[in-house]
Amino acid sequence: MLVPVDAARCGIVVSLAYATALNLSGRPIYRNPLCLLHREAAARLERAAELAGAIGLRFKIFDAYRPPEAQWRLWEACPDPDFVADPRRGSPHSRGVAVDLTLIDRSGEELPMGTGFDATVEQSHHGRTDLPADAQRNRLTLLGIMTAAGWDHYSKEWWHYQLFDARRYPLIADGALAPPLM
Numbered sequence: 001m002l003v004p005v006d007a008a009r010c011g012i013v014v015s016l017a018y019a020t021a022l023n024l025s026g027r028p029i030y031r032n033p034l035c036l037l038h039r040e041a042a043a044r045l046e047r048a049a050e051l052a053g054a055i056g057l058r059f060k061i062f063d064a065y066r067p068p069e070a071q072w073r074l075w076e077a078c079p080d081p082d083f084v085a086d087p088r089r090g091s092p093h094s095r096g097v098a099v100d101l102t103l104i105d106r107s108g109e110e111l112p113m114g115t116g117f118d119a120t121v122e123q124s125h126h127g128r129t130d131l132p133a134d135a136q137r138n139r140l141t142l143l144g145i146m147t148a149a150g151w152d153h154y155s156k157e158w159w160h161y162q163l164f165d166a167r168r169y170p171l172i173a174d175g176a177l178a179p180p181l182m
């Protein structure tokens with residue numbers, strides 16, 4: 001079941017790249033720019049935001065739940081399985097249990113991470129020692145926060161985190177939203 005991320009309460013900035021042309025397809029993919037996650041993922045994101053807040057940092061989210069239809073559009077633009085999940089297998093984003101994010105400081109400035117979000121290059125992989133030390137440190141800070149909050153990382157994208165055993169969560173068709181809480 002999907003729930004909206006309570007961005008205001010967690011101090012999270014939502015900047016969904018696929019609702020704009022600023023993504024690897026070069027055009028908007030989402031009709032409805034909603035930041036949604038599976039309930040379990042939303043709870044772990046809140047925990048991670050709490051840990052980040054304790055050291056004066058916040059999150060900027062580039063993507064969360066991604067409708068399976070959007071996954072097809074993305075795959076057509078970039079059919080590289082290192083960076084885009086084959087829609088026939090299904091992305092953890094389409095299960096509502098993955099999030100793409102970075103760290104921002106108090107003024108909302110993104111911390112340097114060495115590459116941009118969605119950069120389909122080897123420098124986007126974790127464990128690169130050929131990046132400026134501050135970018136390495138920032139990536140490790142994000143990795144530590146997310147790991148401590150119960151997230152699994154993806155070795156080829158510093159910005160992507162997902163729940164462990166993501167494939168045990170079902171793919172969720174567009175529109176499968178949780179009823180509003182009363």
Ligand SMILES: [Zn+2]
Pocket residue numbers: 063093098099100159160161
């Ligand atoms: Zn992702």
